[in-house]
Amino acid sequence: MALKYFSAFVLLVGLGLLLVGASHYMKTKDFLTHSTTTTGRVIALESSDTGDQVKLRVRFLDHTSSAVEFTSSVSNSSAYAMGDHVELVFLKNDSQVAKLKDFKHLWENVVDPLALGSLFTLIGWLMVRKRRRSLSSPYDFQQCSEEVEEEVEADIYHLVCDHRITVDGQHPFVVICHWRDPKTNQLHELISDEIYFNPAPYLAEDTVRAVINHRDPNKSYLDLSFLPKSVA
Known part of the structure; x- marks a missing residue:
């Protein structure tokens, strides 16, 4: 009985993560559809509270030539230096919403839940399938015990x-x-x-x-x- 609920729990967690990944994918796709690409300059590197990441402050000019600044956390601080030019994307109707244009910052919140969701769903499905096959076997538990x-x-x-x-x-x-x-x-x-x-x-x-x-x-x-x- 415990295995029955555990396999159902694993399967539900997997399906939930897949839904989260799908939701993030739609949001990212919508963001890219309504955004534009430009180049900004790194004006500051600040240590984060946890110490394992660095906050990158970037300044760029939006479509109205207004200067806009935003902050993005990066794990590899050695890849950036003061004055470096970086590629970024921002919303056309709200330049305050901007992201660095790389795979990590655009797609990490999509790939991670989809990968974990696929793994949990596969494990949960295999557990449920194995249990159903054992129940439908010609020699059920009671008969095998005889x-x-x-x-x-x-x-x-x-x-x-x-x-x-x-x-x-x-x-x-x-x-x-x-x-x-x-x-x-x-x-x-x-x-x-x-x-x-x-x-x-x-x-x-x-x-x-x-x-x-x-x-x-x-x-x-x-x-x-x-x-x-x-x-x-």
Whole structure:
């Protein structure tokens, strides 16, 4: 039961991340559609509070030739220096909304959730699929927990002397029994190994103990261990 909810949780997290990635993609696409590209100049490099990134302050001229400044965080501070020219994009109707024109600043918030969402969705789907296949298996948990072999009482149907076989001048006998599975109503016929004496005097009952193999009926057999090894 716990695995059922966990697999559903993983799948939902994956689908949620995919939705987030798709939402960011549409926003980025809309931003690029309504933006224009220009070149700005780095006027300041400021350390961030965490210390693992640097805030890059850039100044550029918008479409009205007005000077605009914006700040962008970068992880590789050595790639920038004071006075460097950088390419950027900004909204035509709002020049205060600007981003550096590179893959990280434009598409990172799209790629990350899509990649994680794909991974979580795949794992969750495989877990759900595996669980469903196990539930739909011919041998469900309850059936697999049972023993494959079952001892039953099979009805003696016929005692036959097989004249096709002769060993030391004797024809073997075989015992043929029938047993009907009460669950499936399937009739099983079981034939004993060759017996080189007449076992009729030892078959006092109308039934014989049989071992039924439910997984492989060909491995079912009659238990005639009560018969003597030989008769003088």
